[in-house]
Amino acid sequence: MNYFNTLPLRLQLEQLGQCSFMDSSEFNGVEKLKGKKIVVVGCGAQGLNQGLNLRDSGLDVSYTLRQAAIDEKRQSYLNATENGFAVGTYEEMLPTADLVLNLTPDKQHTNVVKAVMPLMKKGACLAYSHGFNIVEEGMQVREDLTVVMVAPKSPGTEVREEYKRGFGVPTLIAVHKENDPNGDGLEIAKAYAAGTGGDRAGVLLSSFIAEVKSDLMGEQTILCGMLQTGSILCYDKMIEKGMEAGYASKLIQYGWETVTEALKHGGITNMMDRLDNPSKIKCFDISEELKTIMRPLFNKHMDDIMGGAFSEGMMADWADGDAKLLGWREETGQTNFEKSVAGDMEISEQEFFDNGILMVAMVKAGVELAFETMVAAGIKEESAYYESLHETPLIANLISRKKLYEMNKVISDTAEYGCYLFANACVPLLADFMKSVETDIIGKGLAADGNGVDNMALIDVNEAIRNHPVEVIGKELRSFMTAMKAIL
């Protein structure tokens, strides 16, 4: 049963709006978990990388896998053993665990939690990194167990990379109100977040509900769906216009990473400032047009996530052996962009902006729409920022590795399902718009005669970019991150 839908509106809004940025003084490192036995269920994208960070933070980490994974020495078994972790069956590992991290795919949570729960000792703690099972499926956890969430706003690979750089990724933490029998859920979640490095980048004290609704919205729209849509459309357009396939492939594969690197450091303002004046004004106009076309689709995703239609649809696909997900995965592998090979020509960093105006416009439109839609639904700006602007560069990095395949492999199955749902609706939605697109905005650049533009037009555009609420909150949140980095 959908837990969110069982709550009265007043409580739904209260939970959705729960979000406070925690001060570094509120953390006491991993002290609360020192000497405690942490057992991770599953050793995939989050399981492996969180486990490595927690061990490097001085904690006792081991893994439990389903019997078949151990017997067949599956990838999860190799991930754990080759990194020197102890691995055992549920019966061997769970009865002595103080903290159990459920890092299996969301689809498996009901089965896994039902199998794990009877073996957990009285008063232990069960943790999630995404609250789907609690919020959308209404999982009831044994009363004596504490239930917390530590959700990194990042793919697992980047959780590890940031930690190795001495930092971390922004993280949402929460305690499930129904399961905090000892009143120490928050202390456990804080220590777990500190162990992953999250406290160095910024922790939001959130709720299971706020995390689920914002995470689903971000991943379906700007983070994955928009980048997938843009990759397919921009590549096909360049080929249609007779551009060299190797150049088109390279511009897209590495373009997202390059333009969103500017986003990471200075938000949409800095990304747009990388364009010359005529390109900036053109890009702004295109992004406004894209926002008008795509707004109803963003609203639909938010409505379906809030009302439960999205989770119902995805769970129906789980029951159908993932038929839709697997079909879409196969189709993506057959798109022209996925089959293309990046050429060995040089593309300078600036050229990715100059020749990728449409890509910049898609990022701007997608970030702003995702942010606006989440905030309008009651999600706090800080959370909406992490789920839109902040995480986009981390996902773009994945595309630069092995295109859409890599992105869809590293993200959760839940994100992959939502990404396809969005892209399958957005590609046809943008068909008419794409008919008018020429290589001046994707592939070759404007070739404008100088940098001259009308002063008033430029002032208006700059004002609109800088005063968007995602820029205002982004500036504040990025300033906390810089401060924390400087301390290290």
Ligand SMILES: NC(=O)C1=CN([C@@H]2O[C@H](COP(=O)(O)OP(=O)(O)OC[C@H]3O[C@@H](n4cnc5c(N)ncnc54)[C@H](OP(=O)(O)O)[C@@H]3O)[C@@H](O)[C@H]2O)C=CC1
């Ligand atoms: N992917 C990401 O970067 C992010 C994920 N999350 C959340 O983290 C959680 C884990 O996701 P993710 O890391 O993507 O998962 P993965 O798919 O990468 O890893 C899943 C792990 O669970 C094991 N597993 C699968 N099915 C079962 C089962 N029935 N019983 C026991 N173990 C099983 C797999 O091992 P084997 O099949 O070998 O048994 C594998 O080790 C999810 O809640 C997700 O929403 C949150 C933020 C980002």
Ligand SMILES: CC[C@](O)(C(C)=O)C(=O)O
């Ligand atoms: C963007 C997708 C994500 O939510 C994530 C990496 O944060 C996921 O579920 O994989």
Ligand SMILES: [Mg+2]
């Ligand atoms: Mg996420």
Ligand SMILES: [Mg+2]
């Ligand atoms: Mg997710």
